[in-house]
Amino acid sequence: MVKHFFLRPKAFIYVFTFTLIFFLSLASLSSQDLNWEMSAVGDINKILPPEKQAEVYNEILAWRLDNLLPQIMRREGIELWLIICFEYAEDPVYRTLIVQPMMSARRLSILLFHDDPAEGFKKLTANWHGSSTCGPMYTSIFTEDYRKKGAEGQLQAVADYIRKKNPKNIGLNTAFHWEYFDDFSLGLGLSAFFKTKLEQALGPELSQKIVSAEKVCIGWLETRSPRELSLYRHLVGIGHDLIKEFFSNKVIIPDVTTADEVVWWIRKRLLSLGLEAWFQPSLDIIRSPENTERYGKQDRVIRRGDVLHCDVGFRYLGLATDMQHLAYVCRLGEADAPAGLKELLKKGNRLQEILMSEFKEGRTGNEILRAALKKGQAEGLNPRIYTHSVGFYGHNSGLTIGMVEKQEFVPGTGEHPLYPNTVYAIELSVTGEIPEWNKAKVTFGLEDQAVFTKEGCRWVDGYPRNFYLIK
Structure with a gap:
């Protein structure tokens, strides 16, 4: 005999509310596990002098040679x-x-x-x-x-x-x-x-x-020692501090400063810090069709309403970083970026989350690529994934997950299995329409360092879920 069980309206509301909170808390926990928050502890002010760098590097090398x-x-x-x-x-x-x-x-x-x-x-x-x-x-x-x-x-x-x-x-x-x-x-x-x-x-x-x-x-080249994994937090923190410096009114005056001036500011800043740029930094302007028509396609002056996309990497203590972040230049009277741009950044963060959740020991880069793209496409993210190892080199040897022109299969390191204690540049892009820009299609490229250990994949020092704002 089947017994029917009914909840009174008040009890149903309690059960529904509890269930909703439970599942939201699980989602929140998953997000927190990725370590989204950037430390912001002033790492850029704690760079070691050359003689101390050599001492630390040599201690790490000796340990690696004996143990790894x-x-x-x-x-x-x-x-x-x-x-x-x-x-x-x-x-x-x-x-x-x-x-x-x-x-x-x-x-x-x-x-x-x-x-x-x-x-x-x-x-x-x-x-x-x-x-x-x-x-x-x-x-x-x-x-x-x-x-x-x-x-x-x-x-x-x-x-x-x-x-x-x-x-x-x-x-x-x-x-x-x-x-x-x-x-x-x-x-x-x-x-x-x-x-x-x-x-x-x-x-x-x-x-x-x-x-x-x-x-x-x-x-x-791909395997990191425990001490290197610890130091990577410091390195990535330096990179985050650097980006925060130049994605600000300290460096950029809207309608005056050019993208090229910012690029050379970055190079000179790295030199002053004693850091080696392993590639020339770049600063791309993502501009609305209206402003593109107004200022011309060749205009390199940073204008109000622009999105700025940087790509910056340096070497320090024998390790490399590789980062792409986004800033928005507010129009007069604006306090934040338009909702459409914020939604596209949110989709980029979602693709990062999807990709990192697919990191499972022993999987090949191609297996991770297929699984992440399938989920990203199902959620309408228009994803493209081109993630690589970082370590001694910025484009380091190790597991490769897609390339810009290879979104189905990468030979060689695409078939390399995922091992613990490895660090990656989670590099990818999403594309979407921006309602405030007359539904123009825009692509956002995002990149930062994540570490894979036996406990899973997480950011080394977080990643922005909001634009840097230039007023």
Whole structure:
């Protein structure tokens, strides 16, 4: 027998209200978990002097070499990893393996990492000047007897060591996938010249043990240590402080200041802070059709009613940032941006939320891309996703989630799995009509740093959910 249960009107209101609050609180909790709020603790005023930067960097490098690199080489099945390059023609990975204040290779430079089954993990060098040009953690195998033979002696020292140890394989920074380009592997730094010279020194039998170390390069470049994850909050905080400075009336006078003047203000500000801009900053003007007709398409003066889109990145403590934020230049009498522009920014934030919710350990970049685009399209966001790893480099090696021109499949690092303790530039865009601009279609590009750990994906130091306002 079915018993029917009825709620009195007053009780129904209580139950409905409780249920609504419960689900809203869950949504709020999910939003809070992403760490949306920016710290705003004045990180830009706490930049370390160069000598302290070098000290911190070298401590981190020593820890990474002892704790991360052996794990990555074992994961990828590489017993001996070899990096060979010339001064000013460095393998991009080489520069991440040497101490500061070394800024480049010196003459012919060679590093070897051997996960010796009998004697443990070894960090070796055959640099001409020994460990003084790469770091005290390296042991030189380039003795005076080899020095008499010049640069050939350096390669001979390597070949003799490999011949003596007879590792199961020799990982080189090259790849054997000729059917596609991989924009974000950074694992192809070995020149054809040095590969040939090494093979000559090794001989045909040992040369057969050469394999690609591309995945070791990716793992080394993308994986962050606990201390780096902590420092990234400080780095991103500096970036947020910088954007807040120039997206303000302190730098911009509406109808006077040009976008190019702001760009060069950013460059000079970075120089004054001792920070390295890894690309030229940009400032794009997004303008209503009415104002475009009034001022002309080539006008670079910042006008009232404009949306400003910046793209800024710098390197500090061996780590890079990459950010795109939005500002609105208020018309006289306005206190905020028009509702249509605010709604489009809200859609951008929603796409960020969708994408970060799809970060699951072991998923490939292409799997995350497909899942996020499907949800974004279902919600009418007109999404485009082109997210990449950040770390030693701004366009770092690691998992890639889409590219501007590849919204279905990215070969190579698009098929790379998601590992914990990795940091990303959550870069994407949404497109929508702006009612206040006669329904003109506008695209907003957004970008900032997020970290993926065992606990999930969250912002490193938040992201704006409102426009910076210039009055």
